[in-house]
Amino acid sequence: MPKTVAVIGGGVAGLTVAYELQQYARHPPDGVRAICLEASDRAGGNIRTHKEAGYTCEWGPNGYLDNVPATPALVRRLGLSELLQQADEQAAIRYIYRAGALREAPTGAGAFLKSGILSPLGKLRLLGEPFARKRPGSGDESVYDFAARRIGSEAAEVLVGAMVNGVYAGNVRELCLKSTFPKMYAMETDHGSLFKAMLAKKKTKSGKSDNAGPAGPGGVLTSFRPGLETLIQGLVKANGNALRLNTPVQAISDMGSRGFRVLLESGPPLDVQGVVLACPARAAEAMVREMDPVMADAMGAIPSSPLAVIHLGYNQAALDSMPRGFGFLAPRGQGVRILGCLWSSNIFPGRAPKGKVLLTAMIGGAEDTGVMDLPDAKLVELARHDIQITMGIGVAPEFVKVFRHAHGIPQYTLGHQDRLRIIKERLEKHPGLLVGGNSYGGIAVNHCVEEAPGLADELVRHLES
Ligand SMILES: Cc1cc2nc3c(=O)[nH]c(=O)nc-3n(C[C@H](O)[C@H](O)[C@H](O)COP(=O)(O)OP(=O)(O)OC[C@H]3O[C@@H](n4cnc5c(N)ncnc54)[C@H](O)[C@@H]3O)c2cc1C
Incomplete structure (x- = not known):
């Protein structure tokens, strides 16, 4: 069996872990079978x-960066490479909305000094980064405190604040640096300065830049011509009948050497030898509450x-101008409520019908x-208002679509490392139970x-033991 x-x-x-586990289907002596339970x-x-009215709109993520080999490798294994679409080269041009104008985010030192993105004093302070105060103690430091200490409060607010909005939709003062930007944390630990770390990296690459910055190495935003869901369709196909939809899990219990019992919201329980909790931590919390309240508390x-996410489609002819580029981020305190705006049909041409802009x-x-309490019409009004202020587009869109994520992005706030440590310690008490996904x-x-x-491999090793 x-x-x-x-x-x-x-x-x-979850789909990727289940797919990786399929590779062990004939693993001696008995093989491993994965079932993926989706609520x-x-x-x-x-x-x-x-897809609607010729527009291709992403509900959540727009793509992945191609600099982590695992994802392009998965795409190849799923036979999806022919459908890939890389961001247009104009996506390298990015803006930050600051002091009433869209300002191009500089890519080099010369452009940075000429740009109006920071005040002269703010620029001077940033250039003093190598002489910044050392990290205070060994405790958690927020992204803001780290950035203000190293590059000054203005750059922390404007540059780092905008980046945190764009990636985490988070509060720069609450997010834990080590958990959210581990590379920046390591750059300071290893080199004592972000500039020195970047110089050292350049030297080891024989002077060649790989577009790396303190947030980590760059990469090209990549999706598929039909949209990012192509990746999911590939994984669903590869998982075959291992995937069970409409199957919400209620709880799991540890049966010791007999494995785990998975209680479903309806139907008989499933007895299995291993479990991967690849659902959001808030869902996992409820599942493990009775079995392990300490783990549940840390997850919760x-x-x-x-x-x-508000998609707005326009007739290009009705717009006075549409700048080239990726879009812009809006740091807080600049008089706009939106966090930013992607110029989606610039990034991925084909996302809007011919002669239109998304x-x-x-x-x-x-x-x-x-x-989340605002009706769709209000969200659209707010987005249109801010697009008018920032981009000068006052005409009405011909297409509108709103998507809501009540629990959009996990926040690795101060204390996240402690939570991870507790979860890891508790998982060790339940051999064969692992967690995955973007909560951790x-x-x-x-x-x-x-x-x-790695998760699949760890489980298989556990099953062999
Ligand atoms: C608006 C937005 C934009 C984003 N943009 C990007 C981007 O451009 N690039 C990028 O890399 N990332 C982006 N992200 C993050 C990206 O979406 C996540 O990294 C990724 O989708 C997380 O996948 P996951 O499988 O961990 O979780 P999820 O996608 O949340 O999947 C978890 C699944 O668990 C299921 N589940 C929950 N409870 C139960 C239960 N009781 N029983 C069974 N199943 C259950 C849910 O139904 C769900 O299908 C974005 C996120 C949002 C919200």
Whole structure:
């Protein structure tokens, strides 16, 4: 009899772990069988592509960066490479809305000094980064405190604040540096300075820049011509009948050497030899509450921020101008409520019908949690208002679509490392139980894909023992 593993959650994390486990189907002596239990009637979690009126709109993520080898490798293994679409080269041009204008984010030192992105004093302070105060003690430091200490409060607010909005929809003062930007943390630890770390990296690459910055190495935003859901369709096909939709899991219990019992909301329980909790931490919390309240508490303490995604389609002819580029981020305190706006049909040509333009605004985040209470019409009004202020587009869109994520992005707030430590310690008390997905060690699609083979491997080793 093959050993059975239940993977709970059919987002990209769960589907990829289940797919990796399929590779052990004939593993001696008996093989491993994975079943992927998904609560809703569709797989993919946050990843969903909506097509309407010739527009291709992403419900959640727009793509992945191609610099983490695991995701391109998965795409190749699934036979999806021919459908890939890389961001247009104009996506390298990015803007920050500051002091009433869109300002091009500089890519080099010369451009930075000429740009109006920071005041002269703010620029001077940033250049003093190598002489910044040392990290105070060994405790948690927020992203803001780290950035203000190293590059000054203005750059922390404007540059780092905008980046945190764009990636985490988070509060720069609440997020834990080590958990959210581990590379920046390591750069300071290893080199004592971000500039010195970047110089050292350049030297080891024989002077060649790999577009790396303190937030980590760059990469090209990549999706598929039909949209990011192509990845999910590939994983669903590869998982075959291992995927069970409409199967919400209620609880799991540890039966010791006999494995785990998975209680479903309806139907008989499943007895399995291993479990991967690849659902959001808030869902996992409820499942493990009775079995391990300490683990449940740690999972329940990982918050998430809400996010609304507002797609607006325009007739290009009706717009006075449409700048080239990726879009812009709006740091807080600049008089606009949206977190930023992607110029989606610039990034991925073909996302709007010919002669039309698709813009995608994001609103909400950890500092604006009330957005979920607003009706769609109000969200559209807010997005249009801010697009008029920032981009000067006052005409009415001919197409509108709003998507809501009540629990959009996990927030690795101060104390996240402690929560991870507790979860890890508690998991050790339940051999054969693992966690995955974007609540813990990385919020991006790449993280979910990259960790999957290791989780599958760890489970198989456990099943062999
Ligand atoms: C608006 C937005 C934009 C984003 N943009 C990007 C981007 O451009 N690039 C990027 O890399 N990342 C982006 N992200 C993050 C990205 O979406 C996540 O990294 C990724 O989708 C997380 O996948 P997951 O499988 O861990 O979780 P999810 O996608 O949340 O999937 C979890 C699954 O678990 C299921 N589940 C929950 N409870 C139960 C239960 N009781 N029983 C069974 N199943 C259950 C859910 O139904 C869901 O299908 C974005 C996120 C949002 C919200």
